[in-house]
Amino acid sequence: MEALGVVVNPIAGMGGRVGLKGTDGKVAEARRRGAQPRAPERARAALRSLRNRDPDTAVYTAAGVMGERAARDAGFDPVVVYDPADSDDRTEADPARPSDPAEAETAATDTRRAVRAVLEHDVDLVLFVGGDGTAVDVAETLESVEGDADDRTPVLGVPAGVKIYSSVFAVTPEDAGRIAAEFDRVADREVNDIDEDAYREGEVRAELRAIVPVPVAEDVQSSKQLASGSVDSLAVGFAREVEPGRTYVFGPGSTVGAIEEELGLEPSPLGVDVWRAGDDGDGTLLARDAAEDEILEVLEEPVTIVVSPIGGQGFVFGRGNHQISPPVIRRADEIEIVASAEKLDGIDALHVDTDDDDLDEELRGWTRVRTGRFTTRLVNVA
Structure with a gap:
């Protein structure tokens, strides 16, 4: 693979261990409960796996915790194509926002802008780190940039979210790196998401949100089934x-x-x-x-x-x-x-x-x- 786009949702999965069943709209509460980010380390694991197999891959990513730091830790010299700290509307919304991109807060808008930025560099694959919500942001940005073209850029998820119902994720971060280095064909797969507020109340409301091209490999997980037999x-x-x-x-x-x-x-x-x-x-x-x-x-x-x-x-x-x-x-x-x-x-x-x-x-x-x-x-x- 010649070029890879990397986008990390640094808050993905933070609500899991502290019992929030998701992080959408709950970041402050997750932090209050002592939650620690898990997405950055999973990004590093995936990129190390990739570099072990294909060290010459050019990596395009976002600044700081959105990909740059993990890529450098894995041994790559990434090209930073988006910096969330430069986003005027986000800065105006939070005047105290840190200028250091490694410390800056990020939002879904940052994920979408980062995906759009890496797509401008004709990457062969967008590797994203997060959960179903991140997958939706990636898929919808892909559709808005490339439409329904048959040669759309493939995507692959590194699982870091609490709930993962979509079939666009590798089984493990290490699998994601290997697949990124070795895949030679793609197939359309589902992006699903659920209502997190309903999920926290014990109800699963899943919805098909998009269809995206994903590398074909054994270690890409299936969509979650929502029903089971009598027990x-x-x-x-x-x-x-x-x-x-x-x-x-x-x-x-x-x-x-x-x-x-x-x-x-x-x-x-x-x-x-x-x-x-x-x-x-x-x-x-x-x-x-x-x-x-x-x-x-x-x-x-x-x-x-x-x-x-x-x-x-x-x-x-x-x-x-x-x-x-x-x-x-x-x-x-x-x-x-x-x-x-x-x-x-x-x-x-x-x-x-x-x-x-x-x-x-x-x-x-x-x-x-x-x-x-x-x-x-x-x-x-x-």
């Missing part, structure tokens, strides 16, 4: 085997929610709940819709984490459940993966993407997934 027997079987005195961390989703309902709990469908089993079939709800720090505060060993893979994608950790962070996972002595047989039929392998390479490696390998009251299936965590 009643699975829930009954799990509930009958809970261990008194054990703490259970219940991840998001309807499958895990069915287990909570069987235990007499009211699940937070898109949040994380923590419950300790009692001696007489009852128990104590320790935290509901909890952020990472709230989970860690109430954990008492032994600990079981209960999660269900995302339908169509197979992610167990790293998509929609960032509250179950590496520190939380390392406190658990048991991880229970639950899914209906129907859901597993649509998944080739399970995936993890925790931001901790060592932990990801520990979690990989063959594992048993509970599929019913008495049944399990052996599935590979790739």
Whole structure:
């Protein structure tokens, strides 16, 4: 590849670990809760992977945290084509805005302007770092600049957001770098987005927002399926085997929610709940819709984490459940993966993407997934 456009949404994913289920309109609250940016490091990982394979790629990007810093850290000498600190309307809106682009706040308008700027340099691929909202900004800018032309510039996402329903993202940042270096053809794929306010209330309202060309590769994830089969027997079987005195961390989703309902709990469908089993079939709800720090505060060993893979994608950790962070996972002595047989039929392998390479490696390998009251299936965590 001769030229690459890089655009980083530096706030993407900040709301995940602190329990906000997204960052749209919630950046200040995320920071108040102690959230740390994750997108810049994932950008560096992707670009290092690219440079290991294609060090001569010319990189066009935005200043500071929007791409320049990550590109330099990865060993590239990028050409800066957009600086958010130079945006007059943003500066007027915030007179105290720092002049240093590495510290400047950014907005969706900056993402769109950065994409437009890199497209002016005839890049072979736009590599963006963010979530579904960022994907929408990229796709809509691509359409406004290039229209419906058959030779539109392809795009590829590095996953950094809390929710990722679109099929334009690589499975991991390292995969994104490899795909960028090696792809030789593209295919149209979906950009989906959901209403984050409704999502925080437990309702998923997904909408197809665009179709964009994406490199063809095995390690590009599928669109998330929004429905799953019956899990009643699975829930009954799990509930009958809970261990008194054990703490259970219940991840998001309807499958895990069915287990909570069987235990007499009211699940937070898109949040994380923590419950300790009692001696007489009852128990104590320790935290509901909890952020990472709230989970860690109430954990008492032994600990079981209960999660269900995302339908169509197979992610167990790293998509929609960032509250179950590496520190939380390392406190658990048991991880229970639950899914209906129907859901597993649509998944080739399970995936993890925790931001901790060592932990990801520990979690990989063959594992048993509970599929019913008495049944399990052996599935590979790739």
